[in-house]
Amino acid sequence: MGNQKGKEELLFPTKIALLLVIPSLFLFIFFSIWPIAFSVYLAFTNANQINVYRPDYPARPLKFIGLDNFVQLFNDPAFYYSLLKTLLFLGTSVPLKILIGVGLAFLFSSPLIYGRKIMRGLLLTPWALPAILSVMIWRGALDPRYGPMTQLFSLILGRPFKAVGTDMVEWDSFLAYNIIEVWLAYPFIMTVVGGAISGIPKEIIEASIVDGAGVFHRTIKVVLPLIKRTVAFVAVLTSGASLQAFLIPFVLNDGGPMIKFMGKLISSNDLLLLYGYHRFMRDYEWGYAAAFYLIVVLILSIYIYIWFRFVFQRGGR
Numbered sequence: 368m369g370n371q372k373g374k375e376e377l378l379f380p381t382k383i384a385l386l387l388v389i390p391s392l393f394l395f396i397f398f399s400i401w402p403i404a405f406s407v408y409l410a411f412t413n414a415n416q417i418n419v420y421r422p423d424y425p426a427r428p429l430k431f432i433g434l435d436n437f438v439q440l441f442n443d444p445a446f447y448y449s450l451l452k453t454l455l456f457l458g459t460s461v462p463l464k465i466l467i468g469v470g471l472a473f474l475f476s477s478p479l480i481y482g483r484k485i486m487r488g489l490l491l492t493p494w495a496l497p498a499i500l501s502v503m504i505w506r507g508a509l510d511p512r513y514g515p516m517t518q519l520f521s522l523i524l525g526r527p528f529k530a531v532g533t534d535m536v537e538w539d540s541f542l543a544y545n546i547i548e549v550w551l552a553y554p555f556i557m558t559v560v561g562g563a564i565s566g567i568p569k570e571i572i573e574a575s576i577v578d579g580a581g582v583f584h585r586t587i588k589v590v591l592p593l594i595k596r597t598v599a600f601v602a603v604l605t606s607g608a609s610l611q612a613f614l615i616p617f618v619l620n621d622g623g624p625m626i627k628f629m630g631k632l633i634s635s636n637d638l639l640l641l642y643g644y645h646r647f648m649r650d651y652e653w654g655y656a657a658a659f660y661l662i663v664v665l666i667l668s669i670y671i672y673i674w675f676r677f678v679f680q681r682g683g684r
Contacts, residue, residue: 409643409657410436416651435656436658439613444629446659449642450666453610456541456638461606467549468556468599473586475557476564487557502618505547509619522525535624537635540616544636547615552608556601563597564590589672610667615638 409419413432422429440446475483493501506517510531520528520542522636529536529545567590575589591598616622622634622641635647643663647656 382630406657406660409654410661411658412654414654414657416653419653422538432654433602436655437662439655440659442542444631445633445637445642448628449637450636452541452636453612453639456544456548456612457606457609460545460609461602461613463545463549464552464556464605464609465598468553468601471553471557472560472564473590476561487561490557491554494558498551498614499618501551502547502615505543505550506619511535514614515633531620533554535620537624537626540620540623540636542621544612544615544638548609548612548621551615552605556605559601560594560597567593588596599674603671606674607667607671610670611640612638613644616641617644639666 407486411431411433413427413430413435415427418424418427418429457629474480475487475490477483480486505516508514509528511517511527511529511534519529520539528539530539571589571593572585575585589620616636616638621637622637624635625632626635627633628635634641634645642664643656643659646652646659
């Protein structure tokens with residue numbers, strides 16, 4: 368009898384716990400699992416903005432079309448151009464972000480910098496501002512007629528710099544994307560790497576000084592090896608952000624300008640997520656957009672796997 372009573376007392380709070388979990392489980396299924404499952408379903412249909420809500424729409428009823436969306440995607444030159452431009456953006460923006468963020472972290476870790484706390488606080492301003500506000504400010508600064516940054520870059524390049532406007536230039540816009548991406552990302556990198564530098568025992572630095580290591584060799588041979596995992600960590604995060612860049616090209620110039628590629632008129636700076644957004648909102652091809660985003664998820668998964676496999680695991684050996 369005593370054992371039976373103990374079991375009943377044990378089961379009662381378990382049932383209560385399950386009852387408390389059910390609302391959270393329902394919300395998780397409704398807001399996370401269901402949208403993912405529905406998106407996967409749409410990827411294999413001819414869904415658009417009408418037949419999703421009216422499956423029996425006479426002009427174009429909702430139906431299962433198998434892999435047709437994926438076949439169309441892999442035969443679309445605009446997709447390959449978007450993928451190429453995104454990979455190029457990854458290859459240019461990430462080194463810039465790491466270089467500037469890590470450089471500033473080293474600079475403001477030095478006690479020789481007067482007023483470094485105030486200056487470091489000011490440099491964190493882009494992190495404190497909403498990202499969309501920062502991009503809007505940059506859009507104004509790059510105004511083709513009155514923008515101060517446009518005038519500065521025009522002076523440096525020796526020609527008119529046209530990142531926005533009706534006569535924007537493809538590679539000027541791409542350069543502007545990189546600059547804004549660095550502006551948004553360097554405070555995070557500087558903060559994380561600066562914390563790692565401050566965590567290095569002073570005894571190690573002092574020992575290297577006693578051994579006669581100068582600032583350059585001390586940085587390369589002592590400090591960088593001790594923070595390489597932290598640098599790799601921020602590189603993974605910021606490169607993931609570059610692969611998923613959407614806000615900057617969307618707000619700045621909607622991925623423009625338009626160019627002809629393989630006989631098709633496309634947005635020259637449609638980075639991957641913006642490309643999918645345009646197929647969804649401009650062309651109303653919801654099934655095609657869903658198929659595209661499944662491919663993007665696959666690309667991101669492969670990329671993250673490569674980073675963790677070859678950077679973190681090998682770095683820990």
